[in-house]
Amino acid sequence: MKNTLLQRLTLAGGLFALLTQACLAAGTGWPREINTEHGSITLAHAPERIVSTSVTVTGTLLAIDAPVIASGATSPNSRIADAQGFFRQWGQIAAERKVQRLYIGEPNAEAIAGEAPDLIIISATGGDSALKLYDQLSAIAPVLVVNYDDKSWQELARQLGVATGHEAQAAAVVKQFDERVKQLKTQLTLPAQPVSAMVYRPDGKAANLWTSASPQGQLLHELGFTLATVPDNFHGSQSQGVRKDIVQLSGENMAEGLNGNTLMLFSGDDGDTQRLMENHFLAHLPAVQHKQVYALGNDTFRLDYYSASNLLTRLDTLFTSH
Known part of the structure; x- marks a missing residue:
């Protein structure tokens, strides 16, 4: 059963990689059609004002240097979040890039509309999902629905790279990280398994x-x-x-x-x-x-x-x- 599960995961990963490569090959110009967890959307041009309703997804957008201007937030001043309610691991980077806080917790369509976005990104699952506002948000700008609970941040970065025109930045940051993983694997002395x-x-x-x-x-x-x-x-x-x-x-x-x-x-x-x-x-x-x-x-x-x-x-x- 373990081997079967591993084979399925490997096959799923391979299919995702092939689909991503196909998107990259096809996504060299604009407009481009993007398949999402909630149907396909058409983007007329590379986004310039991205709003992320998911504080989880925002970190990956920042990593690929996407033009995210505002983000939803979680409860501030906690073990995981700074005074803005942004995750501590990238809060300073968000401040340097002047990313605005949209709201804390419950999604707010009015706050999102106020940022005049040309692309809105929401998560399909998780506590920071704004999927229930999909119809409202679709009247403001194209809405990209992504899922982060079934894929690595690298896969998410590639997907966001295609949608934002930042394929090269996504590829570079993923390559740098993956090389570090390979090097670390050779140096680890693993604790008792599993x-x-x-x-x-x-x-x-x-x-x-x-x-x-x-x-x-x-x-x-x-x-x-x-x-x-x-x-x-x-x-x-x-x-x-x-x-x-x-x-x-x-x-x-x-x-x-x-x-x-x-x-x-x-x-x-x-x-x-x-x-x-x-x-x-x-x-x-x-x-x-x-x-x-x-x-x-x-x-x-x-x-x-x-x-x-x-x-x-x-x-x-x-x-x-x-």
Whole structure:
């Protein structure tokens, strides 16, 4: 079954790469037609005023130097966000490029219209999705719907590169990152495998387990890690809807789902590691007993070029000899 899943993922990745190459070949001029998660749109010219309703997608737009002028935001002054509500890993870059904050949390069509965008980008899933406003936003400007919960930030960057005319910038930043991944893979001394890659809730009562479809899971796989899989009869919560990138663990099933020999805490710091180690409901786990629990940084909840680069630095620190 594992081999079949791996084959399917490999085939899906290959098909996506072929489709991307076809788009790149066809997308050398304007106007161009872009296929989205919500149908196709036609862009008459390269966008000059992009509004991102997804704070997750904004980081990738910045990485490919797309002309994003405004973005939705999350709750400010948190472990993951700065005073603007922008993610800390790219907040300073957004400030330097004078990216405006549209709103915090709930999408606001009036605020979006006020920026006079020529392209609006929204996410298909996730807490920062503005899909419910699709019809309203389509009356303002072309709306590009993207999905980030089933692909790496590199794949998303290529997709956004085609839509914005920044194919070359996307290719360059992806190549630079991928070369770093290949180099780091040769230097890593992996911890006990397989690993449970997760986000551990501060109250210790729940966790989200990254799957092989998640950007986090895909990056770990590229680096040589093996993801632990939950038992076949395991049923996680679906309070966040049906998602491909996570398995929700809570209550009694949390310990059952954390069956890796190493626990890797995304969106976590050393304080979270300590709290997990002290959770008596998890004390029997082999990873806890052998102190194989590692925090990978607060900015790894969503991976873009900036947070993924920081993640590589953290893994280098933890699992290579210097």
